[in-house]
Amino acid sequence: MGLGYAIAIGDPTSLSANLQLVSSGLHITGGTATFVDSLATLTMAAAVLSAGALGDLYGMRRMYMAGLCGAFVFSALAAAAPVAAVLLIARAGVGVTLAFLIGLSLAITNAVFPPGRRAAAIAAYFGVGYAVATPLPAISGALGHAIGWRACFFVVPVIAAIGLLVTWRFVPDTVRATRRLDVLGMALFAIALLGLIFGMSRIETGFNALGVAAIGVAVVAGALFVLQELNTRDPALDMRVFRSGRFNAAVTAGVMFNIVLGGSMVLLSFYLVTIRRESHELFGLLLIPATALAAVAATSAGPAANRFGPRTVMVSGLLTMLGGLLLMRLFDLDTTRTTVFVTTALIVVGGALVTTPQAQIMMSSAPTDLGGAVSAVKSAVNEGGYSLGPALFALVGINLFLTDSVRALSGSGLTRAETREALQMAHGGRGAQVVNPEQARLVVDAAPHIAVDAIHTLSLVMAAGPVVAIILALWLIKPGNATKRRQL
Structure with a gap:
């Protein structure tokens, strides 16, 4: 199941990291390249609840294996695409299959393990997912540069084939619902x-x-x-699950930590690439060990939740993320790379610590015949939160920076619109890119301290998210073992 999760989170990241190589190979430019990059994420979002509901009705194992087959076929089609239109079709199909993988893999893990082993199984699921997904962009890029852009799509079919064999051999069928679609x-x-x-x-x-x-x-x-x-x-989704305070607290924690994760990756990338003039590759290199630590944290979170309770582990993860955000308050123009790495690691590891107890609590609130739908909701709220993070950064951070920059550079003739167009924020792994970086750097060169001040302010704004989630977790989640299922 962890392999399916790894494909779902690693495939979009791999394409984003190697978009320039793929675009050059197929002679794709401008908005088409951006659309290719985001298409799988959009179709995954559109299909995720349907994937969960279909899994509940027709068997999660069967639908999950269909998703793995789809990932194999559509990734192969992307590799063979002769023109951009075929690549678009392939990426749309990949997105639908990713919905089945991310929407059902957790639900199957929750369903096939007994309560006493469930926390450890969910932790291992996330640990495997992080561990396999982390090197995917680098491996795809290495193959692409060595063989050609088509090789960027070779890795996912291999993982999907392995996942199919493992699922067919070891994963049992699950309970099917009897309701209508x-x-x-x-x-x-x-x-x-x-x-x-x-x-x-x-x-x-x-x-x-x-x-x-x-x-x-x-x-x-x-x-x-x-x-x-x-x-x-x-x-498709029984709204009774929202009567559970535990469930609602877990949903809130998921939204908040994904907002922080999405926004902070943009923030750190902007700081390194635009302000510090470091390379994109540096931030990617910092993320590799940070994500490896996250894999260890996710694997350890299950046993820790069994021993100390899911609330304790979730709050610990939120506090870890909060520490990373507050560490940004110390950033200046000469902050060491070690400090930037520690900040990145705290945020990523904190998110990994939150993920496991969040999944435990949400899945323990799900009736047996709604496991797929509730798992899909978890994926949906996390995806929505991750999308909100960069928007929050843009709406608050960019406008704060632009206002102060235009005021400071009032004698230069630079308009707010021109400054805005010079700044398209770098987004680690989800498709946004630095557009016209030379203009962006000219603006930052003129007022570097304003940019750093904006980061300081934004780190405090984003810190409100974990604080709210911590308060709700302490209030709504009672101490105890997450494996006690709520009777709805």
Whole structure:
């Protein structure tokens, strides 16, 4: 199951890291390249609840294996793509298959292990996922440079084939639900999450009418989804799970730590690449050992949750992330790379510590026949939170920086619009890139301390997220073993 999770989180990152190589190979430029990069994430968001519901109805093992087959086929199609249109079709298909992998792998892990071994199994699941996903961008890039851009897509089919063999041999069938498929509910959920992620990606550098409209559509679709689920006899997502304070606290923690993770990766990348004039590769190199530590933390979180309780481990992870954010307050123009690495590691490791107890609590709140749907919700809220992080950075940080920069450079003739266009923030692993970095660096050269001050302010803004999640966890999650299932 950890292999499926690794594909789901590692495949989009690998393409983002090697987008220039793939784009050059197929002669893709501009907006098409950006769309290729984000397409799998968008289709995964649209399909994730449907994948969970289909797994509940037709068997999670069967649907998970279908997802692995799809990952193999569509990745091979991407590698063989003769033109950009075929690559777009392949990436859309990959996104749908990733929804089955990320939406069902955790649910299967939760279903096939007895309560006494579940925490350790979930921890191992995340540990394997982190460990396998971490080197994927580097391996894909090395193959791409050695063989050609098509080789960037060779790694996922190999992992998918191994996952298929392991699943076929060792994973048993799971309980199937007997209800009908809630097609309308799944469609509304897809529209809501798709609109949110697309809208947030459009407003990352300021107000954008299309982005705001997409978010508005997402809000309306989300409200209609809730009404549909409350009034249909066979909902895709039984809203009774939200009666659990533990469940709601875990959802909040997931949203908050993903906001922090997404936003801080942008922030650290901006600090290194634009302010410090370091290379993109440096931040990638810092992430490799940090993510390796996260794999160890995720694996250790299960036994720790069994011993100390999931609340203690979750709060510890949130406090670790908070420490990383507060460490950014010490950044200046000459901060050592060691300090930047420690900051990165604290945030990434803290997120790994939160992930395991969050999954335990959410899955322990799920009725047996809704495991796939609840697992899909976990994936959806995490994906939505990760998308909100960069938008929060953009809306607060960029505007703060632009306002102060234009004021400080009032005699240069530089307009706010020109400054904004010079700054498209680097986003570690999710597709945003530095656009026109030379102009961005000119702006920062003129007012470097303003940029650092903006980072200081943003670190405090983002610190509010873990603080809120900690308060809710202490309030709503009672001390005890996460394996005690709530009866709904």
